[in-house]
Amino acid sequence: MPILEVSGLSKRFGTVEVLKGISFSLEKGHSLAIIGSSGSGKTTLLRCLNFLEKPDSGRITVQGETLFDAGDARTQAEQEIRKKRLNFGLVFQAFNLFPQYTVLKNITLARELLEKESKKTTGRAAVVKEIEAEALALLAQMGLTGKEKAYPHELSGGQQQRVAIARALALQPKILCFDEPTSALDPELTGEVLRVVRGLAQRKTTMVIVTHEMAFARDVADHVIFMDEGQVVEEGPPHQVFGSPKEERTRQFLARYSSEN
Amino acid sequence: MSTIVSRLVDSFGLNVQLFFLTLLFSLPLGLVIALCAMSRFKPLALVTKTFVWIIRGTPLMLQVIIIFFAPGLLDFGAPWGSGASARFTAATIAFIINYACYFSEIFRGGIQGVPLGQTEAGQVLGMTRTQIFFKVTLLQVIKRILPAMSNEVITLIKDTSLARIISIKEIIMMAQEYTAQGLIWPLFSTGIFFLVFVGLLTVLFARMEKKLDYFRV
Numbered sequence: 001m002p003i004l005e006v007s008g009l010s011k012r013f014g015t016v017e018v019l020k021g022i023s024f025s026l027e028k029g030h031s032l033a034i035i036g037s038s039g040s041g042k043t044t045l046l047r048c049l050n051f052l053e054k055p056d057s058g059r060i061t062v063q064g065e066t067l068f069d070a071g072d073a074r075t076q077a078e079q080e081i082r083k084k085r086l087n088f089g090l091v092f093q094a095f096n097l098f099p100q101y102t103v104l105k106n107i108t109l110a111r112e113l114l115e116k117e118s119k120k121t122t123g124r125a126a127v128v129k130e131i132e133a134e135a136l137a138l139l140a141q142m143g144l145t146g147k148e149k150a151y152p153h154e155l156s157g158g159q160q161q162r163v164a165i166a167r168a169l170a171l172q173p174k175i176l177c178f179d180e181p182t183s184a185l186d187p188e189l190t191g192e193v194l195r196v197v198r199g200l201a202q203r204k205t206t207m208v209i210v211t212h213e214m215a216f217a218r219d220v221a222d223h224v225i226f227m228d229e230g231q232v233v234e235e236g237p238p239h240q241v242f243g244s245p246k247e248e249r250t251r252q253f254l255a256r257y258s259s260e261n
Numbered sequence: 262m263s264t265i266v267s268r269l270v271d272s273f274g275l276n277v278q279l280f281f282l283t284l285l286f287s288l289p290l291g292l293v294i295a296l297c298a299m300s301r302f303k304p305l306a307l308v309t310k311t312f313v314w315i316i317r318g319t320p321l322m323l324q325v326i327i328i329f330f331a332p333g334l335l336d337f338g339a340p341w342g343s344g345a346s347a348r349f350t351a352a353t354i355a356f357i358i359n360y361a362c363y364f365s366e367i368f369r370g371g372i373q374g375v376p377l378g379q380t381e382a383g384q385v386l387g388m389t390r391t392q393i394f395f396k397v398t399l400l401q402v403i404k405r406i407l408p409a410m411s412n413e414v415i416t417l418i419k420d421t422s423l424a425r426i427i428s429i430k431e432i433i434m435m436a437q438e439y440t441a442q443g444l445i446w447p448l449f450s451t452g453i454f455f456l457v458f459v460g461l462l463t464v465l466f467a468r469m470e471k472k473l474d475y476f477r478v
Binding site: 050051052082083085086088089090092094096097098099100109110113114151152153167168171 | 376378379381382383384385386387388389392396397400401404475476477478
């Protein structure tokens with residue numbers, strides 16, 4: 001059974017139909033790359049998965065549990081949505097680290113708040129210690145040992161994005177989403193972020209990656225979806241989508257891309 | 262002369278009292294008004310914005326007069342009590358409402374100035390709206406609005422003199438009694454009181470800004 005199943009997802013903003021019945025599924029431990037030109041609906045799709053946008057129709061299922069069903073109001077209660085979001089992690093294009101907190105606090109804050117809510121009074125200090133130890137381990141994994149006391153503005157864009165990845169991982173989401181994680185970075189800084197994502201793929205982290213880095217998508221993803229005008233135009237294993245695309249629109253897109261780069 | 266000075270000092274106590282009481286209540290009230298003005302419930306936002314327009318659109322001096330006299334004229338009895346304390350209560354309420362409205366606009370600007378990405382980052386990390394506001398947004402808002410707030414707070418201490426319109430014997434009204442007796446220097450000297458007080462405020466705000474210097478927004 002796939003870990004994630006999306007079916008018939010549609011979303012319109014006013015008169016613009018941004019998503020027109022998107023369906024796909026994702027196996028546990030696999031990484032899915034979503035490619036397509038700007039305005040094709042990739043980001044909106046990720047935002048729907050993370051409940052930052054509410055789809056007009058369609059269904060989102062994780063491990064057999066229906067998290068969202070446009071036809072079922074019970075799946076849309078505000079309180080529920082908060083918990084459901086924790087199935088997913090999201091790494092933003094603009095990092096969106098919290099500027100007033102240290103790197104360590106950025107990573108631990110959400111978990112500490114969740115812990116507080118669970119109303120256990122005993123062993124609070126030990127729990128905080130454990131959360132911090134895990135955060136430090138994540139920082140090491142991101143190649144950022146020694147940066148835990150730094151503030152976001154003291155870091156380069158590439159370092160900030162790696163902290164953002166650690167922050168998302170700290171909540172142990174079932175599916176980690178990336179929204180063009182290197183688009184806001186100087187070219188010389190994209191490598192360090194892509195290396196980290198590649199490492200996550202090797203560790204079999206389930207990921208949905210919206211990206212403009214074609215070589216990276218081809219290399220890392222288990223499955224590729226090409227989107228255009230709110231629809232899935234073509235999907236398949238990377239060697240097929242990149243190597244011998246069946247659809248004319250895919251070919252045109254890839255040709256445009258390789259001529260630009 | 263020393264009696265004159267000590268009477269001026271005593272009367273400036275009223276200005277300072279009015280200043281602190283206004284701050285104490287108008288800051289939280291201003292935040293509530295700002296949140297109402299930004300409410301997704303349109304009627305509430307509309308009523309709030311109209312209220313802010315009326316308060317910011319009319320002189321504070323007039324508001325002090327209305328708050329003080331209106332209950333009696335409308336036959337509501339004497340909600341402010343009687344005598345000097347009634348006048349001071351009425352003035353304080355007028356000041357609180359007036360400054361809360363000005364503060365609310367500063368708060369609104371500060372809150373809307375925080376990038377939406379900050380809220381969304383909190384949301385995808387499973388935080389509640391309240392947690393996001395207090396743990397993520399608020400400090401960034403405070404940092405952004407400090408310069409505008411210091412302006413407003415400096416204006417407040419000088420505005421407290423308006424309370425004399427309902428015979429509250431604050432420092433300028435006190436000094437004017439001496440002017441009536443042909444003695445002008447007490448009135449001129451009141452400027453020194455305000456200067457020193459504003460000097461302290463300026464130092465205080467500079468410290469707060471420095472304290473929040475450790476991060477960038």
